[in-house]
Amino acid sequence: MLKIRIIPCLDVHEGRVVKGVNFVDLVDAGDPVEAARAYDAAGADELCFLDISASHEGRDTLIDVVRRTAEQCFMPLTVGGGVREVGDVRKLLLAGADKVSFNTAAVNNPDMIDAAAEKFGSQCIVVALDAKQVDEDENGARWEIFTHGGREATGIEAIGFAQNMAARGAGEILLTSMDRDGTKSGFDLKLTRAIADAVSVPVIASGGVGTLQDLVDGVRDGHASAVLAASIFHFGTYTIGEARAALAAAGLPVRQ
């Protein structure tokens, strides 16, 4: 049976992990390669690097981080943040990324998803959606896509956009609730479920994890194929092993 994936996400700025990773045995908490190695050893199912550098210099540093990580970690690696063109995908894949995630570029130029999937295959093209609830009427909730880290509204309806991206060749949707991100109040389960049920590709739930029960809910009630979290793992609140045990205790399939 296919297992639910537990994915720690590292925010990287100019080659350093933002906020650091609080593992007891880490010599340099800000070194993304060391953090990646620790998560590899802890049995994470995949790892995600999200680049939040503003500059091209920062991005080049990220490529070096990906390269050094791939030398030591034999686990799937998704890299996103600032991916603007198909050429960026090639650079990241050559450095050792397995999947590349598009965000703002997918909104501005949806054709790029067709081109990237055609060139590299859907299996390595992820579209990261940042969605925010805009209203709730008798028809239910409506979520729209935001870009630039949730700062810019696009007016694009999220469910239709997710379907559009999957149809164009995205092999996976990384769905972040901007309402929940950083709140530790749990995934937006209605949003997650609405998107997961609307697309045929796997959906990774992201944004808002504060407890292990949140991970369980994301899968059971949100219908996510994978759960992504940052701070609960980085700050050592919970280990990957504890997350896995919680999912298993809820009867969900996880790796042994």
Place this chain on the structure above:
Amino acid sequence: MSQADGLIVIIDYGSGNLRSAEKAFARQAKGRPVLVSGEPDEVRRAAHIVLPGVGAFGDCAQGLRAIGGMVEALNEAVMEKAIPFLGICVGMQLMCRHGLERAAPQSPHDGLGWFDGQVRALNVPPALKVPHMGWNEIAIHQDHPVIAPLDGEDVYFVHGYGAAMAAAAQGDIAATTDYGGPVIAALARDNMIGVQFHPEKSQAAGLGLIERFLEWRP
């Protein structure tokens, strides 16, 4: 040159990310040289050959054929000289006769034809997501020294197409996984192995398979 110190060639035909594969094989090579190469002559010198692959079947098949003499060198090394060969993901699919990915059923893409099978879209119940992406455990169907130790282990898959074997070639199925029904996880016959999953991404289970492959003397 004996196989123990022999050259390991990972075939570069313009397909996707070879770096992970290279690093994983180098780690398990015990000092043997690992070469990522698109040169048919290097393939002829190899003691172990690896064909990785990500992307679409047709593009990959085309990329392989675009290298003058590569298919001939592979047939010579694998079919005539019985050099141990491992195909990974689309690399496994290319070992089959045909691929239907982005092809009309009446004009499929040609593979290498070493296994009598066809590569088709995964036929899964609508509730299951495609691609089949993530960790799934495999069941063993052959007592194969490289693959059998993975019985019941989780390995990492990411694919939307899979092999379907002809009736006479069912014995080549070395492992399956369950995704809405059996999905071929590994094919093996004589000196050839193909795996649908990614050993280079499957942490300890995958590194173990790579180590056994490199020690394999079929």
